[in-house]
Structures are given as structure tokens and as C-alpha cells.
Amino acid sequence: MPDPEIRMRKMVEALRENQYRITPQRLAILKVLAESKGHPSVESIYEQVKTNFPTTSLATIYKNVAVLKDLHQLLELGFSDDSNRYDGNKPYDHPHVVCTVCRKILDPDISALADMTQELTRETGFAITRHRLDFFGICPDCQARQ
Amino acid sequence: MPDPEIRMRKMVEALRENQYRITPQRLAILKVLAESKGHPSVESIYEQVKTNFPTTSLATIYKNVAVLKDLHQLLELGFSDDSNRYDGNKPYDHPHVVCTVCRKILDPDISALADMTQELTRETGFAITRHRLDFFGICPDCQARQ
DNA sequence: CTCCCTGCAAACTATTTGCACCGTC
DNA sequence: GACGGTGCAAATAGTTTGCAGGGAG
Numbered sequence: 001m002p003d004p005e006i007r008m009r010k011m012v013e014a015l016r017e018n019q020y021r022i023t024p025q026r027l028a029i030l031k032v033l034a035e036s037k038g039h040p041s042v043e044s045i046y047e048q049v050k051t052n053f054p055t056t057s058l059a060t061i062y063k064n065v066a067v068l069k070d071l072h073q074l075l076e077l078g079f080s081d082d083s084n085r086y087d088g089n090k091p092y093d094h095p096h097v098v099c100t101v102c103r104k105i106l107d108p109d110i111s112a113l114a115d116m117t118q119e120l121t122r123e124t125g126f127a128i129t130r131h132r133l134d135f136f137g138i139c140p141d142c143q144a145r146q
Numbered sequence: 147m148p149d150p151e152i153r154m155r156k157m158v159e160a161l162r163e164n165q166y167r168i169t170p171q172r173l174a175i176l177k178v179l180a181e182s183k184g185h186p187s188v189e190s191i192y193e194q195v196k197t198n199f200p201t202t203s204l205a206t207i208y209k210n211v212a213v214l215k216d217l218h219q220l221l222e223l224g225f226s227d228d229s230n231r232y233d234g235n236k237p238y239d240h241p242h243v244v245c246t247v248c249r250k251i252l253d254p255d256i257s258a259l260a261d262m263t264q265e266l267t268r269e270t271g272f273a274i275t276r277h278r279l280d281f282f283g284i285c286p287d288c289q290a291r292q
Numbered sequence: 293c294t295c296c297c298t299g300c301a302a303a304c305t306a307t308t309t310g311c312a313c314c315g316t317c
Numbered sequence: 318g319a320c321g322g323t324g325c326a327a328a329t330a331g332t333t334t335g336c337a338g339g340g341a342g
Contacts, residue, residue, distance in 0.1 A: 021296060021341050042331085057299040062332060064297095078226020083331065097270050108270050112258050120281055124254050126243050128283035135266055137274035167316050167321060188306085203324045208307060210322095230306085 007034040007089055014071045028052050029064050033074065033088025039096075039105040041083050077105070077134075095133035101142035108135075153180040153235055160217045174198050175210050179234030185223060185242075185251040187231050223251070223280075241279035247288035254281075 011030045012022060020026075032040065032048045040048075046061045065086065068074035075087040077096065090107065097106045110133075117128050157176045158168060166172075178186065178194045186194075192207045211232065214220035221233040223242065236253060243252045256279075263274050284292075 019296095023297060023341070025298070055299070058331095059300080059333075060298055066333095076226070078224075080222070080224020080226060080230055084226055097266060097272050097274075099272070100275070106270055106272075108266055110262060110265065112262050112265070116256060116258050116262075117281070119256065119258070120243060120254055124243050124252055125286040125289075126245070126252075126281070126283040127289060128243075128281050129246070130282040132278070132280040132282070134278040135263070135272070135274050136276040136278070137272040140271035143271075143273060165321090169316070169322060171323070201324070204306095205308080205325080206323055212308095 003089075004031075004034040011068065011073045011088070014073050015067075018071060020067060025049065025053055025056055025060055026064055028056075029061065030088075033068075033086065036088065039077060039085040039087050041085050043083065045086070093131050095135070097135045097137065099139035099142055100136050101138055104139055104141075106139075150177075150180040157214065157219050157234070160219050161213075164217060166213060171195065171199055171202055171206055172210055174202075175207065176234075179214075179220065179232065182234065185231040185233050191232070239277050241281070243281045243283065243285075245285035245288055246282050247284055250285055250287075252285075 008030050011034065012027075015022060015026070028049045029045060032045050042058065042061050042065060045065075046056065046058050049056050049061065065074060065076075068088070068091075069076055073088070073091050075091045075093070077085040077087065079085065085105065087107075094107055095110050095113065097108050098104070113133075117131070120126065121128055154176050157180065158173075161168060161172070174195045175191060178191050188204065188207050188211060191211075192202065192204050195202050195207065211220060211222075214234070214237075215222055219234065219237050221237045221239070223231040223233065225231065231251065233253075240253055241256050241259065243254050244250070259279075263277070266272065267274055
């Protein structure tokens with residue numbers, strides 16, 4: 001069973017457990033999120049869902065995205081300048097590396113992250129619950145193209 | 147000479163060097179930014195400027211914030227859910243710790259940051275130019291209040 | 293057969309823009 | 318005096334909401 005399918009079942013399960021109905025549009029949105037290797041925007045989810053459901057509205061995408069966020073099945077990456085981007089495969093906080101040219105987003109491994117959170121707790125006394133770590137730069141592809 | 151005053155002169159200098167005119171409203175905005183110990187929103191800059199210039203408009207605040215951003219005299223912290231917040235005292239990228247209860251924002255020192263950026267460059271091949279690091283949690287004051 | 297969900301349009305909020313008048317240089 | 322800045326109002330973009338009809342459970 002491929003990974004996207006596992007992820008989709010997990011999301012369907014979360015919906016069922018919380019008494020949300022399983023509609024065809026909802027399934028189509030889950031499919032886009034589970035199969036997307038990038039970090040789609042609402043607009044791009046919308047475009048993809050419309051190929052199968054031409055009457056779908058943006059509002060439906062927004063409403064479903066909100067539901068999935070509530071169920072912690074979707075991570076929202078809010079960029080103040082751009083529109084939001086979503087990650088349906090790793091719905092928990094993790095760092096991102098964003099290419100400022102082509103807008104590609106990667107998930108790097110940062111080994112020092114746990115240490116850093118501890119250092120912060122010690123230093124500030126805050127009880128840290130979430131984080132948002134984005135690094136911006138130019139990806140290898142775009143560097144080569146210049 | 148107190149710190150806010152130094153900071154203000156620096157900002158005025160940057161404006162002059164770039165042929166921007168020094169208007170009373172502009173000075174009032176700089177004053178708010180230089181004296182603010184927190185990380186004010188556009189709205190809160192507006193409220194403070196209005197006490198001295200009651201006819202000031204929000205558009206003027208936005209236009210001046212944009213100018214200061216261009217001159218790298220102001221750091222914008224964009225929160226997708228909330229409105230933007232600004233830092234006129236440390237107008238370069240640095241990490242923040244945000245209290246999710248009272249919205250207070252601190253600037254912690256993170257010693258491991260430079261190492262982390264290097265690790266990322268090695269791992270992803272990106273030429274990292276900027277970052278945006280926010281940690282969310284509950285500050286000591288709000289923890290005590292609960 | 294009950295509600296929740298969808299899809300349309302209208303509302304909303306933060307921000308930007310156009311433009312006439314004002315004030316810095 | 319020239320021309321950039323201000324302040325008003327209108328425009329814009331992303332997102333949210335209200336509501337009537339349709340479909341999942």
C-alpha cells in the first residue's frame with residue numbers, strides 16, 4: 001500500500017471519529033493533500049479538485065481545510081505576503097526551507113531543534129508548545145539557472 | 147543619550163540619505179517604533195500617533211512602514227492569523243518567542259542558530275539569506291495567572 | 293428523515309491605491 | 318516653487334459567513 005493511501009485512510013478515520021460525513025468532495029480534497037509532494041496553496045487544491053468536481057467552490061476548500069486543521073490532520077504555513085500553504089503529510093510543526101525564486105518548499109532535518117527548544121525554556125521560562133521555523137534562500141536549481 | 151534616541155537618529159539618517167522628507171507624522175511614527183519595547187502592530191502605531199496627530203490616517207502608517215522596511219530599518223513579523231507586528235529596534239532577522247495568551251513577544255538569544263544555518267546549507271544546497279523563527283508558548287506571567 | 297455539507301454570493305479584514313491638497317526642502 | 322507626503326475614500330485580495338437546496342448516515 002503506497003504512502004498517500006495510508007495517509008488518506010488516517011485522515012478519513014479522523015473525520016469519522018469526529019462525526020464528520022465523508023463526501024466525495026471531501027475525499028477529493030484529502031486525495032490532493034495526501035498525494036501532494038509539495039505544500040499546496042488553497043488555490044492549487046481548488047484547481048486540482050475542480051478537475052474532478054467542476055462545480056466545487058473555494059469556500060468548500062476553505063471549510064474543509066479548517067476542519068482538517070482542527071483535527072490536527074493538516075499543518076498551515078501562513079506567509080504574510082503570500083497566501084497560505086498546507087502540509088497534509090506531516091501535520092505537526094517542523095522546519096521549512098523556502099526558495100524565494102520558485103517558491104518550492106522543503107522539509108529539512110534539523111538535529112539541533114530539540115536542544116534549541118530546551119535552551120529557550122531555560123532562558124525565557126516560557127512553556128513552548130508550538131514553533132514556526134522557516135528559512136528562506138535560493139534552491140540549487142534556481143542558483144544554477146542564474 | 148538614551149537608546150531610543152540613538153535609534154531614532156539612525157532612522158532619520160537613513161531617511162535623509164535616501165531623499166525622504168522628514169515630516170512631523172514621520173517623526174511621530176519613528177518615535178513610537180524607537181520607544182516601543184514590544185513589537186507593535188500597525189493598529190497600535192496608529193493609535194499612538196493619533197494622540198499627537200489626530201488626523202493621521204492608517205494609510206500613512208502603512209506607507210511609512212513600507213518605506214522603513216525598504217530601508218531595512220524595520221523588521222516585519224507577519225502572523226497569518228493575526229495582523230502584522232513590527233520591530234524597529236532590531237531590524238534584522240532574529241528569533242522570537244510569542245506568548246499565545248497575552249501576545250507578548252520576546253527576543254531570546256539562541257546560540258545554536260549560526261550552526262543550524264550551516265547545517266541547512268550543507269544538507270539542502272540552498273543559499274540561505276533570511277529566516278523566520280517563531281516559538282509559541284505561554285509566558286511565565288500567564289502561567290502563574292492560571 | 294435529519295442534519296451536515298456544498299456552492300453561490302455577499303460580507304469582512306488587512307492592506308493598497310488614486311488623487312487633491314499641503315508642507316518640506 | 319517643485320514635488321514628495323498626507324489623508325480621505327475607494328479598490329483589492331484572501332478568507333469567512335449566510336443561506337437554500339442536496340446528499341450522507
